[in-house]
Amino acid sequence: MIRDLVDFDHLPDYSVTFDTDSDMVTFHNRGTMLIAPSVTAWEGRLDPEAYHDARSAAPGWDVHLLEREWRSWLSDNEIEPKHPTRHFIKFCKSWYERHENP
Structure with missing residues (x-):
């Protein structure tokens, strides 16, 4: 199943690599997702x-x-x-x- 992910490379936001020597799967973010702007609450003081x-x-x-x-x-x-x-x-x-x- 993991090998299929690596072979087909069909995840839109991540690429997947599999290192057979260490038997390790690595997911790499493709950077396609937009970063949500940080919203801060109004910090002023009320009368x-x-x-x-x-x-x-x-x-x-x-x-x-x-x-x-x-x-x-x-x-x-x-x-x-x-x-x-x-x-x-x-x-x-x-x-x-x-x-x-x-």
């Missing part, structure tokens, strides 16, 4: 007043949990907020509408 407003927007929810969810969502969607405090408060309102009480 301290944002936490008070977030508590009003999502009563009962831990605002620090909401902040982690928001930052994760920003990262996943590659969003760089222009007005982070307003963006965070809107996220908290939407979160509360979808999840209501914790």
Whole structure:
């Protein structure tokens, strides 16, 4: 089976060699796969007043949990907020509408 991989060389992303002397199979990356860009979460600081407003927007929810969810969502969607405090408060309102009480 391994010899077939070596002979036919049909793997799109790897080439395979087999060294009979050492009885070793080696897979070589062909470099055909695109490298996913690294996405970093927005690392700025929120205005301290944002936490008070977030508590009003999502009563009962831990605002620090909401902040982690928001930052994760920003990262996943590659969003760089222009007005982070307003963006965070809107996220908290939407979160509360979808999840209501914790």
